[in-house]
Amino acid sequence: MPTANAALVDRENLRAGVDAALARHVAGLRETCRAISPDAAPLADAVESMLAGGKRLRAAFCYWSWRAHGGTPGDGREQAVLRAGAALELFQAAALFHDDVMDDSSTRRGRPTAHRVFADDHRAGVRRGEPRRFGDGAAILLGDLALVASDDEMTRALADLPAPVAHIAHAVFADMRTEVTVGQYLDLVAQTMPWGDPQEDERRARDVVRAKSARYSVEHPIVLGAALAGADEAAVAGCRAVGLPLGEAFQLRDDLLGVLGDPSTTGKPTGDDLREGKRTVLVARALARATAAGDAGAVDVLTSGVGDPHLDAAGVATLTELLVRTGAVAEVEQLIDELCTEAFAQIEARDWPEPARSALVDLAHAAVQRAA
Template identity: 85%
Template structure:
C-alpha cells in the first residue's frame, strides 16, 4: 500500500490494536522459546522482524468488514476482531517464510530473506554442514512457528463469542489456510510444466492467482470480518462477490510490480519473478501475442528467459521490453480495470453503512493502485 494511504489502516486505532496483539504474542513466544533454550531467541527475532513489516491490509479488510456488518468500536467483540487481524498477519508471515524458500528469494521488503540471513550466519561462523540447507531449514521452522502462532491468536480471538459465530469464523480461517497451501502447490507445479497452449497457460495462471493470493489477500479477510459480526449467508455471499475480483486485481497488480516496479519501493530486485519462472497472466499473454504474431524469436526469448535463475540486468530489461511491446502489460492493466469495475459494482449493491463503506472503497483503491 502506498505510504500516502498508510493512514487508512490507522483509522479507529486499527494498526495500534493489531500491533499490540502481535507484540503480546511475540513476547509470549520469546518467553516460551528462551525457556527451552537461550539460543532460540534468534528464531523469535526473525518472526518479530517479519510481522513488523506488514501493511496490515488483510487485518484492515477484516476489521472494516466487521464494521460494515454491524460491529461497533469499543464493544466487547472489538478486541477479538483485532486479534483475528493479528492472526491473519501471522499467517501471512508463515506463508512468506515458506514462499521465500520455495522461490529462493533474496530480499523481502528491502531486507535479506530469513533463509539467506541464517545461511550467511552459518557460513560466517565456521559451522559444519551446508549453509544453504541450514538457512532453508530454519526458514521452514520459522514458517511453522508463525503458523502455530496464527492458530493460537485466532483461538484467543474466538474465545467468548457465541458458538455459531465462532464456528463460522473458524471455518473461514481454516478454508483460507488450506486454499493457500494448495495454491502454493499449484504455483510450484505451474513452474515445472512445459509451455502449453495460450488458453491453458492463462487458465492455469488465473487458477493460481485465485487460490494462492486473491482469496487469502482480500476475499477471506472480508468474509472473516462479516462472520465475526454474525452476518447471514446472503451477506457473506455479498462479501465474496466483492472480495474475489478485488483480490484478483490485487495480485495482477503485484505481478506487474514484480516486473515493472521500482525496487526501492517494492523491496524486491527487478526481475525476480522472471528469474523464478512465475507463470503469470502477464507472461501467458505475452507468449500468446508473440505466438499469434508468428514472432518465433519473441516466443523463444520468453520460453528461454522466464525461469532462468542467471538472468542478468540486460536480460531482465529485454524481457520487460518484450512484455510491454507485445501488449501484455496493457492487457493486464485492462483486466485490472475490469475487475476494479466489478468490485465497485458489487460494493454499490451492498447496504454497508458509513464510515465502513467509504473506508472499504479506499482500501480497495489502495490495493489496486499501489506501487509496492
C-alpha cells in the first residue's frame, strides 16, 4: 500500500486494534507450544513473522465498509469488527503458508519463506530425513495453525452480536474460505494443462483470479464489514458489485508486479511467477497475440519458458520482453483500468457517508496503484 495511504489503516484505532488481536493470538500460541514441548517454539515464531509483514488491506476494507454502513467508532460492535479484521489477516497468513509450499517460493515480503527456513534449520541441525520434506511439512502445519486461529478469532468476534448478524457474517467468512481453497486447486489444475485455445487459457486464468484472490482480497472483506453493520441485502449486493471488479484489478496488478516489479519493493524475486508456471491473464494474452500474429517463435518461447523452474535471469528477461512486445502488458493495464472504472462507478452509486466513502475510494486506489 502506498505510504500516502498507510494512514487509512492507522485511523480510528484500526491497525492498533487488529494488531492487538493478532498479538494476543501469538502470545496464546506461544504459551500453548511451550506447555506442549520446547521443540514447538519455532511454530509461534514463524506465525508471528508472517503476521508482522501484512498491509492490513483486507482488515481495512472490512472496517471502512462497516463504517460506510452505519458503524460508529467506539460503539459496542467496534471490537467485533477489529477481531473480524484479525481473522481475515490470520486466514491470509494460512493461505500464504500453503501457497508458498505449493509454488516452492523462496521469499515472501523480502524474507525466506517458512518452508525454506525450516528446511535450512533441519539441514543445519544435521538431522535425519530429507530437509525439504521437513520444511514443507512444517509450513503446511503452520498454515493449518493459522487457519484454526482465523476460525477461533471470527467465532470470538461474532459471539456477542445479534444472531441474524452473526449468521450472515459467518456465512460470508465460510464462503470466502471455501472459494479460496477451490481457487487454489484451480490454480494447480491450470498449471498442469497444455497451452491450447487462447480463450480457454484466459477463462481458466480469470476463474483463478476471481476465486483465489479477487473475492477474498476485496469483495468478501467489504461484504463482511457491511454484514457486521447489519446491512440489508441490497446494500450487500452493492458491496459485491464494487468488490469483485476491484478485486480482479488488484490481482491483475499483482500479476504485472510479479513480472515487472522491483524485487526490493515486492519482496519476491523477479520472474518467480514465470518459473512457477502461473497461468495468468498476462501470459494468456501474450500467447493469444503471438498466435494471432503467426509468430511461432514467440509462441514456442512462451510455452517452453513459462513453468521452467531453471529459468535464469536472461530467460526471464526474454519472456518479459515478449510480454511487453506482444502488447499483453498494455492490454492487462487497460483491463485494470476498465475494472477500476466499473468499481468506482459502483462506489459512486452507493450512498456511503463520509469519511468512509473517501477512505474506501483511497483504499481502492491503493490496492491497484501499488508497487508491492
